[in-house]
Amino acid sequence: MEKILLRSEAITKRFPLPRKERKPGRTSLLAVDHVSLSIRKGEIYALLGPNGAGKTTSLRMIGSLIAPDEGSIFYENRNINEDLKGYRSKIGFLTAELKQDGFFTPDYLFDFMSELHGIPREVAKERKEMLFQEFGILPFRDKKIDALSSGMKQKASLALALVNDPELIIFDEPTNGLDILGAKAVEDFLRSLRDKGRTILLSTHIFSLVEKLCDRVGILLEGRLAVEGSLEEVRGGGTLEESFFSLLGERRDA
Amino acid sequence: MRAFLAIFRKELRRYLTDPRMLIALFLPGILILIIYPLMGTALQSLDISGSPEGETFSIAYMEDFSEDSEEPVLLTLFESALKEQGKGNSASYFPIPREDREEAMGKVAEGEYDLFLDYSPSFEDVLFDRSAVPSLALYYDGASEKATYAHALMLELVPLAYDGYLLNQDADGPIDGNLGKGDYQGNQILSFLFPLVTISLLMSSVCSLTPEAIAGEKERGTLAALLITPVPRGTIVWGKMAAAGTVSLVSGATSFLGTFLSLPFLMGGMSLSAELALPVLLIIFPALFLFLGLGFLLSTLARSVKEANSWIGPFLSLGILASVFGAFLDLSSLPFAFVPILNVATCMALVIRSEVFPWAYLAITVVVDLFATALLVFLTDRLFRSEKALFRR
Numbered sequence: 001m002e003k004i005l006l007r008s009e010a011i012t013k014r015f016p017l018p019r020k021e022r023k024p025g026r027t028s029l030l031a032v033d034h035v036s037l038s039i040r041k042g043e044i045y046a047l048l049g050p051n052g053a054g055k056t057t058s059l060r061m062i063g064s065l066i067a068p069d070e071g072s073i074f075y076e077n078r079n080i081n082e083d084l085k086g087y088r089s090k091i092g093f094l095t096a097e098l099k100q101d102g103f104f105t106p107d108y109l110f111d112f113m114s115e116l117h118g119i120p121r122e123v124a125k126e127r128k129e130m131l132f133q134e135f136g137i138l139p140f141r142d143k144k145i146d147a148l149s150s151g152m153k154q155k156a157s158l159a160l161a162l163v164n165d166p167e168l169i170i171f172d173e174p175t176n177g178l179d180i181l182g183a184k185a186v187e188d189f190l191r192s193l194r195d196k197g198r199t200i201l202l203s204t205h206i207f208s209l210v211e212k213l214c215d216r217v218g219i220l221l222e223g224r225l226a227v228e229g230s231l232e233e234v235r236g237g238g239t240l241e242e243s244f245f246s247l248l249g250e251r252r253d254a
Numbered sequence: 255m256r257a258f259l260a261i262f263r264k265e266l267r268r269y270l271t272d273p274r275m276l277i278a279l280f281l282p283g284i285l286i287l288i289i290y291p292l293m294g295t296a297l298q299s300l301d302i303s304g305s306p307e308g309e310t311f312s313i314a315y316m317e318d319f320s321e322d323s324e325e326p327v328l329l330t331l332f333e334s335a336l337k338e339q340g341k342g343n344s345a346s347y348f349p350i351p352r353e354d355r356e357e358a359m360g361k362v363a364e365g366e367y368d369l370f371l372d373y374s375p376s377f378e379d380v381l382f383d384r385s386a387v388p389s390l391a392l393y394y395d396g397a398s399e400k401a402t403y404a405h406a407l408m409l410e411l412v413p414l415a416y417d418g419y420l421l422n423q424d425a426d427g428p429i430d431g432n433l434g435k436g437d438y439q440g441n442q443i444l445s446f447l448f449p450l451v452t453i454s455l456l457m458s459s460v461c462s463l464t465p466e467a468i469a470g471e472k473e474r475g476t477l478a479a480l481l482i483t484p485v486p487r488g489t490i491v492w493g494k495m496a497a498a499g500t501v502s503l504v505s506g507a508t509s510f511l512g513t514f515l516s517l518p519f520l521m522g523g524m525s526l527s528a529e530l531a532l533p534v535l536l537i538i539f540p541a542l543f544l545f546l547g548l549g550f551l552l553s554t555l556a557r558s559v560k561e562a563n564s565w566i567g568p569f570l571s572l573g574i575l576a577s578v579f580g581a582f583l584d585l586s587s588l589p590f591a592f593v594p595i596l597n598v599a600t601c602m603a604l605v606i607r608s609e610v611f612p613w614a615y616l617a618i619t620v621v622v623d624l625f626a627t628a629l630l631v632f633l634t635d636r637l638f639r640s641e642k643a644l645f646r647r
């Protein structure tokens with residue numbers, strides 16, 4: 001069995017309900033409810049769930065952007081809070097809506113992000129050339145982001161997420177709002193990362209994306225992890241969609 | 255330190271190379287250069303100086319105004335006032351015997367005379383030896399522009415001609431009764447205009463700096479990319495504040511320079527004396543930091559640039575309102591110096607118009623505003639570490 005890179009242990013997040021929606025004995029919303037998942041090194045893991053299931057919240061906790069109310073997250077068997085800086089230098093975080101500051105050029109932003117990550121200048125320079133080459137950014141590296149087409153912007157954003165050469169890439173709704181070409185580019189990007197031995201945790205509500213791309217999947221329903229396993233295990237002989245709706249039915253009945 | 259500098263440099267770069275931002279930052283200084291002279295021109299045109307040109311005023315006067323003078327002092331002054339204007343205006347004079355008084359008044363109504371100086375008998379002799387109360391009536395045709403002008407000008411000269419014999423006069427001629435350095439009326443206008451213009455321009459430049467700095471990053475989603483780096487959150491927010499602080503210092507300095515360069519054009523000769531430069535600077539910079547701190551706090555709370563702007567807007571109005579209050583209400587008692595923003599406008603007004611330099615008020619204002627800034631910066635720093643503020647729904 002492959003090595004587990006990251007696991008969460010019963011992470012839980014509550015948000016205070018807006019005043020109007022509060023009822024006696026119910027003042028907060030349980031967005032993520034004791035979720036324990038484990039991600040293996042070198043795989044693409046999908047957190048699949050409908051709107052409001054708690055995908056973004058889970059990913060933000062795992063990305064250390066927000067702290068869980070309960071539970072812990074372990075990276076290579078160490079609680080991430082023991083060395084948050086070290087952990088952050090090993091991960092990347094992306095969302096489909098991620099827009100770059102349109103006033104700067106990809107070249108400048110890459111240098112800027114490298115500085116923030118404290119990457120030695122020589123290393124950063126080499127990595128920039130390599131990534132810009134790979135993503136085809138060279139022709140517009142000195143143009144302001146505002147002046148780029150949306151496809152170019154997307155390429156720049158993806159390259160920028162890799163400044164620190166992350167071991168784990170967290171990607172919230174990778175293909176949200178993209179057309180077929182954009183979505184295809186992102187899928188290729190994720191596959192090529194996996195081929196290089198990177199680990200990817202993504203969230204989505206699109207069954208086909210999971211079937212095409214992912215090694216393992218966790219289904220999140222109303223903040224709870226209903227099932228987790230390899231694509232085959234979760235499908236259980238049928239399609240992913242079928243097993244999703246049967247899980248949903250079970251939950252509704254319960 | 256490397257990360258702090260990287261953030262500082264990036265923010266500076268955005269402020270200083272984005273044309274829109276540059277305009278927002280340095281336009282105030284330039285606007286001031288235009289506003290004050292324009293206001294000066296507007297104020298002057300309210301003056302009587304919009305005189306007719308090339309006219310001859312027909313002025314009648316009672317012949318018996320004096321027992322031994324040839325011509326009333328008033329007419330000598332009128333003549334030289336016309337000459338001084340250099341608009342080619344002149345006057346011709348018509349002495350009127352006492353028995354023709356009624357007839358002369360009729361001619362004023364018909365427009366033959368523009369003005370009729372109806373002196374009581376021996377007016378000047380009586381006035382100069384103060385033996386009784388003499389009288390002088392000025393008759394004119396209020397429907398005629400020319401006559402109205404002659405009347406207004408003459409009215410201005412009456413005190414010069416005759417009050418002068420009683421008031422502020424010695425053997426060498428008139429004395430300037432103003433023993434102080436200032437000009438009360440000018441200072442009143444300035445003590446209203448200056449805080450109003452300064453505060454609204456400074457605040458509007460702060461408004462253009464801060465919403466983008468944090469709320470803009472939230473809106474674009476780039477904040478998450480910053481937060482995921484190993485850089486401590488404090489470093490991020492301090493880097494941003496330091497850059498905005500530096501830029502607004504420069505922007506504030508240009509507004510200040512603009513003010514000093516252009517004020518002499520506001521109502522000719524009116525200016526902030528050099529002694530006031532330091533106190534005004536002492537008020538402006540803490541005020542600037544105060545607005546900046548406020549802007550950053552709201553920007554950290556807001557979810558989008560639009561929201562940040564809509565929150566900063568009311569404070570801008572409040573600042574403008576405060577400068578109106580500062581000018582028209584008497585807020586010179588020390589407790590008011592403890593109210594941030596209000597104290598800025600009031601203190602500027604007091605520095606300009608008070609007879610006694612308001613040291614205590616100034617000191618309290620500076621300390622209170624710096625303290626309030628520190629509090630706002632502290633709160634911003636705290637909020638920036640709070641996921642509730644950064645990931646607010």
Ligand SMILES: Nc1ncnc2c1ncn2[C@@H]1O[C@H](COP(=O)(O)OP(=O)(O)OP(=O)(O)O)[C@@H](O)[C@H]1O
Binds near residue numbers: 057
């Ligand atoms: N910052 C927040 N404040 C209050 N409530 C929140 C916050 N973030 C999320 N929630 C609530 O928590 C629940 C889970 O939200 P989350 O964004 O994690 O779901 P999601 O699975 O990502 O949904 P989507 O597919 O719509 O992106 C929702 O009910 C949402 O309204």
Ligand SMILES: [Mg+2]
Binds near residue numbers: 055056057172173
């Ligand atoms: Mg989401």
